[in-house]
Amino acid sequence: MPNxxxxxxILDALQELLENxxxxxxxxxxxxxxAGIGKGSIxxxxxxxxxxxxxxxxxSYEKPLQTAKALAGRTEIPPFIRMAMIFExxxxxxxxxxxSENNKNSGTQEKSFLHQKYINHIITELKPVLAExxxxxxxxxxxxxxxPDALAEIVLIVLTVKMDNTLVPSSKEEIENTISALISLLExxxxxxxxxxxxxxx
Amino acid sequence: MPNxxxxxxILDALQELLENxxxxxxxxxxxxxxAGIGKGSIxxxxxxxxxxxxxxxxxSYEKPLQTAKALAGRTEIPPFIRMAMIFExxxxxxxxxxxSENNKNSGTQEKSFLHQKYINHIITELKPVLAExxxxxxxxxxxxxxxPDALAEIVLIVLTVKMDNTLVPSSKEEIENTISALISLLExxxxxxxxxxxxxxx
DNA sequence: ACGCTGATTGACCACTGGTCGAAAAGATGT
DNA sequence: ACATCTTTTCGACCAGTGGTCAATCAGCGT
Numbered sequence: 001m002p003n004x005x006x007x008x009x010i011l012d013a014l015q016e017l018l019e020n021x022x023x024x025x026x027x028x029x030x031x032x033x034x035a036g037i038g039k040g041s042i043x044x045x046x047x048x049x050x051x052x053x054x055x056x057x058x059x060s061y062e063k064p065l066q067t068a069k070a071l072a073g074r075t076e077i078p079p080f081i082r083m084a085m086i087f088e089x090x091x092x093x094x095x096x097x098x099x100s101e102n103n104k105n106s107g108t109q110e111k112s113f114l115h116q117k118y119i120n121h122i123i124t125e126l127k128p129v130l131a132e133x134x135x136x137x138x139x140x141x142x143x144x145x146x147x148p149d150a151l152a153e154i155v156l157i158v159l160t161v162k163m164d165n166t167l168v169p170s171s172k173e174e175i176e177n178t179i180s181a182l183i184s185l186l187e188x189x190x191x192x193x194x195x196x197x198x199x200x201x202x
Numbered sequence: 203m204p205n206x207x208x209x210x211x212i213l214d215a216l217q218e219l220l221e222n223x224x225x226x227x228x229x230x231x232x233x234x235x236x237a238g239i240g241k242g243s244i245x246x247x248x249x250x251x252x253x254x255x256x257x258x259x260x261x262s263y264e265k266p267l268q269t270a271k272a273l274a275g276r277t278e279i280p281p282f283i284r285m286a287m288i289f290e291x292x293x294x295x296x297x298x299x300x301x302s303e304n305n306k307n308s309g310t311q312e313k314s315f316l317h318q319k320y321i322n323h324i325i326t327e328l329k330p331v332l333a334e335x336x337x338x339x340x341x342x343x344x345x346x347x348x349x350p351d352a353l354a355e356i357v358l359i360v361l362t363v364k365m366d367n368t369l370v371p372s373s374k375e376e377i378e379n380t381i382s383a384l385i386s387l388l389e390x391x392x393x394x395x396x397x398x399x400x401x402x403x404x
Numbered sequence: 405a406c407g408c409t410g411a412t413t414g415a416c417c418a419c420t421g422g423t424c425g426a427a428a429a430g431a432t433g434t
Numbered sequence: 435a436c437a438t439c440t441t442t443t444c445g446a447c448c449a450g451t452g453g454t455c456a457a458t459c460a461g462c463g464t
Contacts, residue, residue: 003411028452038413040454049452050311109252112318113311119369150383157363157370158356167321168359181352185391205442230421240444242423251421405464412459420451428443434436 007045009035011056018056018114025110050113057117064089065125072129079137080197083130087159090122094163115166123156130156144191151190158182176201209247211237213258220258220316227312252315259319262299266291267327274331281339282399285332289361292324296365317368325358332358346393353392360384378403 013035017026028049032039046052068086071077077085130152137143145151159182161167162175170178183197215237219228230251234241248254270288273279279287299320332354339345347353361384363369364377372380385399 006411025451027450029450039452040413040415041411043453044411109311109315112315116314116318116369120371123370145383146386147379147383150380151387153370153380154360154384154387157360161359161363167318168325168355177349178352178355181347181349182356184348185353185356185387188391188393189387191390208442227420229419231419241421242444242446243442245422246442246444407464408462410460413455413457415455415457417454418452421449423448424444424446426444428441430439430441432437432439 003045006035006037006041009037010042010045010052011059014052014056015060025108053110053114054117057114057121061090061093061121061125064093065122068126068129072132075136079133079140079142080192081199082133083155084199086126086130090126091163094118112166115164119160119164122160123153126156127152142192145189155182155186205247208237208239208243211239212244212247212254213261216254216258217262227310255312255316256319259316259323263292263295263323263327266295267324270328270331274334277338281335281342281344282394283401284335285357286401288328288332292328293365314368317366321362321366324362325355328358329354344394347391357384357388 010031013031014026017030017034021030028042029039031052032042035042042052046055064086067089071082071085074082127149131149134143134145134148134152138145138148158178162170162178165175179201183201184194186192187194187197212233215233216228219232219236223232230244231241233254234244237244244254248257266288269291273284273287276284329351333351336345336347336350336354340347340350360380364372364380367377381403385403386396388394389396389399
């Protein structure tokens with residue numbers, strides 16, 4: 001890591017461009033200009049443009065993911081509440097990160113790559129954490145389900161896809177409906193009384 | 203629709219290139235060359251390169267989606283079996299369409315755009331059909347759930363994301379596990395006895 | 405002062421998606 | 435057969451892209 005500051009400045013520049021420059025594509029030259037460095041220097045810190053996008057996604061979710069991982073050990077908090085806390089942390093960062101409006105047409109290739117990275121990153125990072133929490137809940141008798149890893153994956157897939165709202169664009173109301181349905185499916189599926197997980201919607 | 207044959211030939215060319223030319227990006231010139239026409243002519247039939255990808259996705263799933271829609275009216279078949287038939291039809295076309303290998307790294311931007319289009323198309327087209335089938339099942343007392351549309355969406359999201367296997371790449375075994383878990387969640391969540399929906403895995 | 409190592413740069417390259425005027429190919433009426 | 439008009443076809447061309455590289459620059463130990 002030669003010069004950490006420049007590295008971060010490049011990510012800052014990309015983030016800034018993503019916020020303003022909504023719909024068109026972002027070029028490496030633009031990133032360099034915004035970061036105040038020469039274009040060639042970009043490739044001293046990153047092997048490719050894709051790598052910059054990837055690094056930005058990772059950086060954007062560093063903190064919420066850390067707090068999520070920390071939450072895995074706090075066994076004194078009931079598992080479903082910890083689940084809700086994780087979602088809340090991610091939701092905040094998510095809305096901050098992807099504040100681009102949806103125009104009529106779907107995103108450009110650039111954007112879809114970004115969303116793919118986002119979903120993939122969140123799921124792969126969060127899945128073991130959530131699975132562990134579910135496993136603890138099973139042991140404590142608060143959750144009844146045979147395959148905690150798969151359950152974690154299902155929940156994460158539905159949530160991230162709906163939160164991202166790119167793959168299946170829908171209104172806020174529809175998103176709420178889907179999440180409500182997921183919760184009631186979870187209640188029944190894990191032998192919890194109906195309505196007991198309503199607090200997951202906040 | 204000036205010359206339908208050329209239109210189709212362009213899609214054929216793109217499909218062929220997607221099968222062989224696995225990892226690198228595909229250029230419009232390549233598509234033109236493969237289709238045996240001039241590059242300029244491409245833009246006589248399609249407004250943009252993205253539109254070609256989009257049209258190919260739509261064409262690839264035209265038949266399975268039609269059979270799926272036809273299945274919605276066949277109320278004499280139990281709902282869950284119709285569900286299984288739809289999935290089977292899509293799975294076949296899906297494995298035929300996306301036969302590109304996963305190299306170590308994730309796909310290029312081009313690919314992720316394609317996968318996004320695929321997932322979006324399948325879900326939006328299939329959701330009303332599946333919701334209708336579920337609604338019929340509820341009326342017949344075979345399914346117990348309050349929001350059929352949301353349930354359809356949840357099922358489709360998990361299935362397409364796992365089938366596509368790009369957003370959350372995993373082994374065949376893991377895919378089976380996740381789908382099994384989804385099924386047992388469905389069983390419990392819709393008041394069906396455990397194991398009664400095992401036939402959905404085939 | 406000198407080298408030497410790592411950081412920085414912009415001109416440069418092959419190539420991209422997309423445009424456009426012109427030429428070719430059909431169609432039509434006489 | 436011709437002339438006229440519309441629909442297709444095309445490749446040279448354009449601005450701009452991601453990525454490369456030899457040349458430079460900055461710091462520092464000696």
